[in-house]
Amino acid sequence: MSTNSLHKHFAIYKPYGFLSQFVNNGQKQNSKRLLGELYDFPEGTMAIGRLDEKSEGLLLLTTDGKVSNHICSGKIEKEYFAQVNGNITPEAIKKLQEGVEIGFSGKKYITAPCKAFKLTDIPKFPERSKKIRDDRHGPTSWVSITLREGKYRQVRKMTSAVGFPTLRLVRIRVDNIRLNQMKVGEVKELDENNLP
Incomplete structure (x- = not known):
């Protein structure tokens, strides 16, 4: 899927105990761990879909809403x-x-x-x-x-x-992006040509 190359895309190994978000939505400050602790993501980065706080593993992030909509469309495994x-x-x-x-x-x-x-x-x-x-x-x-x-x-x-x-x-x-040997909390930047 080709997108605007100004956008950034990431794969992370979301650790247990982190929320799949960047903003504490009205929760007590410091009570929840957020993705921004793991890496200095560019402004406008969003999680594509969610993994709940107790779930771990591969989470894709993007600054491109079209990519997010495509991956969440129900067509992607x-x-x-x-x-x-x-x-x-x-x-x-x-x-x-x-x-x-x-x-x-x-x-x-x-x-x-x-x-x-x-x-x-x-x-x-x-x-x-x-x-x-x-x-x-x-x-x-x-x-x-x-x-x-x-x-x-x-x-x-x-x-x-x-x-x-x-x-x-x-x-x-x-889809074709795998967790493989990533370490917990690791962040990898993805080439847009490798996106689902």
Whole structure:
């Protein structure tokens, strides 16, 4: 997607505990950690979509509203690795693939069919700043979920709906841009030719 070359685009590894925003919207000063702490972003930089405070991983930023609208349009795949409570079953995976009923502001919503599968190898992410409960409290497993939609806390709501609540959530890919070996808090400037 070609855009005005005066615009800047970034990929960051959003750490756990940060909000996907630059301004404290009426929250107590210093109570929340914001993206501006990670890098000196140019004025007008916005997060493309959100990762909630407890989620980590790949977050794209841009100064170009058109790029943001395109990536949030529902045409672009976003892949997440979720560590869930319990050993996720083939039945639960099938339900995730076919779509499950979740709720938003009191309304019911059926998720679109998506790609989902259980990971055979545990992904090697950096240790999280807030520890996840250990296996003494029962097994955990990892699942990959790839969505084109992006409702608020959607992956968490989906895994809960099939009986396996999410303990840790990391976005690893937006279209062709991958988290790969980025370090927590790392910021990379992107060439506009590499944007989805």
